[in-house]
Amino acid sequence: MYDIEVLHEATSVDDAVSALANDPEAIPIAGGTDVLVKVRDGKMAGAHLVSIHNLHDELDGVTLADDGTVEIGPITWFHHVTTSPVVQETVPTLGDACDTPGGPQLRVSGTIGGNICNAATSGDSAPTLYAYGALLDVRSVRGTRTIPIEEWYAGPGRSFRERDELLVKIRIPRSHYEGFTGHYFKYGKRRALEIATMSCCCLVKLDDGKTTVKDVRLAFGVAGPTPMRALGAEEGVRGLPVTEAVERIGELAQADTNPRDSWRASKEFRLQLIKEMACRSLAEAARRGGADI
Template identity: 50%
Template sequence: MFDIKSFYEAKSVEDAVAALSADPDSEVISGGTDVLIRVREGKDAGKGLVSIHNIPELKGVEMDADGTIIIKPATSFSHITNHPMIQKHLNMLGLAVDQVGGPQVRNTATIGGNICNGATSADSASTMCALNAVVVLEGPEGVREIPVTEFYTGPGRTVRKQNEVCTAFRIAREDYEGWEGCYIKYGKRKAMEIATLGCAVRVKLSEDKTVIEDVRLAYGVAAPTPVRCYEAEAALRGKMVRDASIYDLFAETALSQVNPRTSWRASREFRLQLIKELARRGLKESILLAGGNIDA
């Protein structure tokens, strides 16, 4: 039995915003795989829930005329992984969210909930940071757009206000076209596991595949929030793909922008080792996916 004060099924985004505004102690629910756990554990017990799960305009993946890919927040992980547009342009994201929980969770859990939950361990979070995704929020004061890299404010906290609804995630064409990358999740077991550390790497190579024109590196569980390592990215721009020193440079520079903690899953020291090792592995795999030849 869940201790829920009330449950309201919103008919539209505007209806959801109005319901949330009418009850300042209420919160949004979609798939419920995070919210209902918090209710059961007593953290959010006694609250009113406003469901956006059955609002049609909050589901699906589409592309704007300018090539921007729009992922709606109530889209389940399974739908994201299997969507042709994701497989063609954002396969890294599809593979990342396919590592969340088990099949039942992935059929129910939504990307909006995974991001808005604010957890640094969310598999979609570091991936969306590496994709330069933009979060679209709608509330009583209108619509606002926030880069996902600026969305998190602390453990389990984001800039989303209580009466705002996430309506979309936008990924611009220049943030996926010509890029390749991978997400590496480390856990104590291979499935049904929360990340001990998550690492997302993306690269954009020169036309002849010999130079790293651009690179992105993002982590989950390497800091209180998902984090981009901008200094590590800057250190590799213009470097030759066959330069064997780029892997250590990438990994060592990343350490200056992370702040992992010790928890029951892993010590700070072990996470620091993972941060270096996954940066190396992720960079190598991304270069190979982009068509680079790393053999000297």
């Protein structure tokens, strides 16, 4: 049984943010793949929900702005992110990441915006959006503001989005993806229907000769209480030959991260995963960029 006390089906974004403002207990729901599980389990008994499920004209789809910014609506299904021609042409590593949550049924009901708003460090889209430096536009009755993804996460399952704010757009500027190739790596005990034990995204920009790391971005999920960039590792391999960078980035990434013990994996095992996944992800990203490695 679903213990839902109030369900408001929003007719527009303005209607949705008004409903959130007027009811201090209200929360938005789109695909419902996480919210409804919590309601069914009694964790959100007597829920007050504002459904944005049908706001396709305002909140769904992937487009490319005139300045090259990739713009993604928050209620876009994972599957539609993966198969979007815009994503495949500009930020294909995000498409790869969105092809890993759950199984096929979840990927045609779960939304990328929900994955972000849940603020779980294990969210499959999080490391890749971190690496691409996504900008998150949120709206309330007070207006619209932009939160860089680096400032989004407040802790496990918590974000700095205010309760009455609605995520309305995910943006990746052209300068954040142009010239980069990447690889997303998810580790779990199963190949599907699995929450990440560790996840890693590496984006790399090579020099003209395809032999040197000109720029790199390395991001992890489950390597700390929130998704994170391994900034020291990035700085440590910029300017190095690709082969040397691959050899060094793993140990540098270990120094940047602080995973925890849990029933899924020990801290020591996660540190070994961080080292190995950083090396493999950089190597694969560089191969996709034309490096002979």
